[in-house]
Amino acid sequence: MPKRWTWVILVVIFLLVLGAGLVFGAKRQYTQPGQPATLMPDATVNIIFGGNAENWKECQNNYDGFSLSYPNDWQQQVIPGVATILAKDGYVKLTIIAQPLGKVSAEEYVLYSNRSLQEGWGGIKLQAQKKLNWRGYSAWQFDWTRPQLAPGDLNYYREYDLVAGKTVYTFMLKSNQTNFPAATNDLSRIILTFKPLPARGAPALPPAPPVQREVNIAGQHHRLNIPADKTLWGILNPHKLGQMQYFDKLLPLEKQLDFKFQFLITYAAFDTRFNQAELQKIYNDNRILMVALQPWWYGKKNDTSLIGLIQGQYDAILREWARQFKSLGDPVFVRFGNEMNGDWSTWSAWYTGKDTDIYKMAWEHVYNLFKAEGAENVIFVFNPHDRSFPSFKWNNYLLYYPGDKTVDWIGLTGYNNGTSHTADVWRDFDTIYDPLYREYLHYFPDKPFMITEFASNEEGGDKAAWIRQCFRHLATRYPNIKIAVWFNQVDGKWLYNLDSSPRSLAAFKEGLQDPHYRFQAVYPR
Numbered sequence: 001m002p003k004r005w006t007w008v009i010l011v012v013i014f015l016l017v018l019g020a021g022l023v024f025g026a027k028r029q030y031t032q033p034g035q036p037a038t039l040m041p042d043a044t045v046n047i048i049f050g051g052n053a054e055n056w057k058e059c060q061n062n063y064d065g066f067s068l069s070y071p072n073d074w075q076q077q078v079i080p081g082v083a084t085i086l087a088k089d090g091y092v093k094l095t096i097i098a099q100p101l102g103k104v105s106a107e108e109y110v111l112y113s114n115r116s117l118q119e120g121w122g123g124i125k126l127q128a129q130k131k132l133n134w135r136g137y138s139a140w141q142f143d144w145t146r147p148q149l150a151p152g153d154l155n156y157y158r159e160y161d162l163v164a165g166k167t168v169y170t171f172m173l174k175s176n177q178t179n180f181p182a183a184t185n186d187l188s189r190i191i192l193t194f195k196p197l198p199a200r201g202a203p204a205l206p207p208a209p210p211v212q213r214e215v216n217i218a219g220q221h222h223r224l225n226i227p228a229d230k231t232l233w234g235i236l237n238p239h240k241l242g243q244m245q246y247f248d249k250l251l252p253l254e255k256q257l258d259f260k261f262q263f264l265i266t267y268a269a270f271d272t273r274f275n276q277a278e279l280q281k282i283y284n285d286n287r288i289l290m291v292a293l294q295p296w297w298y299g300k301k302n303d304t305s306l307i308g309l310i311q312g313q314y315d316a317i318l319r320e321w322a323r324q325f326k327s328l329g330d331p332v333f334v335r336f337g338n339e340m341n342g343d344w345s346t347w348s349a350w351y352t353g354k355d356t357d358i359y360k361m362a363w364e365h366v367y368n369l370f371k372a373e374g375a376e377n378v379i380f381v382f383n384p385h386d387r388s389f390p391s392f393k394w395n396n397y398l399l400y401y402p403g404d405k406t407v408d409w410i411g412l413t414g415y416n417n418g419t420s421h422t423a424d425v426w427r428d429f430d431t432i433y434d435p436l437y438r439e440y441l442h443y444f445p446d447k448p449f450m451i452t453e454f455a456s457n458e459e460g461g462d463k464a465a466w467i468r469q470c471f472r473h474l475a476t477r478y479p480n481i482k483i484a485v486w487f488n489q490v491d492g493k494w495l496y497n498l499d500s501s502p503r504s505l506a507a508f509k510e511g512l513q514d515p516h517y518r519f520q521a522v523y524p525r
Helices: 003-024 106-113 115-119 180-192 246-257 276-284 305-310 315-328 357-372 429-443 463-477 502-511
Strands: 043-049 052-061 066-071 075-079 083-088 092-100 125-134 137-145 156-164 167-175 215-218 222-226 232-236 263-268 288-293 332-336 378-382 409-412 449-454 481-487 522-524
Touching (some): 052 075, 066 092, 106 156, 106 167, 115 125, 156 180, 167 180, 246 263, 246 276, 276 288, 288 315, 315 332, 315 357, 315 378, 332 357, 409 429, 429 449, 429 463, 463 502
Parallel strands (some): 288 332, 409 449
Antiparallel strands (some): 043 052, 075 083, 092 167, 125 137, 215 222
């Protein structure tokens, strides 16, 4: 070999080694054991790719355990212990998730999480799927597209799932058709800088701050007032959806309990039509209604009507509901797409390629449509389930949150399932609501809360004692919970009904005598 080529080869090797040092040798800081995990501020590092130098930022995520670099003009958002989001408006959004596997294998996690790609739900078209080796990591690659749902919607996807020990690192990128080649090239270069680190976990949340919040909402005909030291009790009682006929079974129950429930709830899907006279009857009797608007058709398996909703296919139905609620003139609570973080809900991101932005687009569509119809009396309630299922990070409720501008109240839902099923666990009231209340107050400190539905099963423990603990602590330990709604029905093996035993019914009746709950909340104006 001529001497000059030997020198050329040596120079190339030197440049490659120098580039690797610049990529992986940037200064990092680690928190010591016992200290809160910290995310270092963005640092600008000089990255060399193919001999071209660029200024990139470094992200070191001590919560989830990794570091990487990304283009200087991208924005960064970190949700501790959940996800890191890198984005550039109109160009790209990259969501990075570090998922500990536990007892689940990497293949089980990846294939379950991406089932919507295999099934083609929501108009998804899988373009490529393969296993590969990436820098020594076993990995999967998925490419897919879906219909564009709005101008500027990013509907071209590439995902890499890298297995490092007992953790899968997911890089899910979305862009548009024009920018997809350049964006995926950026993704490949980002992964070249990726390095797993010891995960510290999300920092401990502070104790819940004291809250003194009075609710005072005026309608045309009624006013809803809940003093700072009180909680309003509501109920979901058996009734016929749409026609409702709430009073047929409600009035006998109220007579038995010696208590009037001034807050009632019902459900609606796209095949539900409300009886306006029944709606008006509720308000004429000095009560307030909450409606769970669920974007599907009852009984339709694997329904992905959420996509059609965003495309405007159900605007006529939504506008009809908005006009009906508007005509009542008084507060109407709407919880759209409740329990979106459960795979039993077909509006979950599990049905739409794990992209929680699709749920947020649907929420915004409904919100804007109701406002366009002048339904200013409608109060929007964001309501996850207290336990995400699956409990994978891509399904965390925070990734579904539409934002403070379109959310009025925060809904809490946590059931004591008892032990009717093998996987069920008995949980007392405080076990469910103490951590949930603290977490929600941390993330949503400016919003009033309500327990939109809850109950205890009869099987597996002392339901009467569960109910007594609930009444003792609800208004005093959790003062930002201004409304609590009991789910008074049998749900399969779960005996949530109040009269599941004489002791349970007696405990509930006794609790309703507490002055924290026994007050007039709905006043005619």
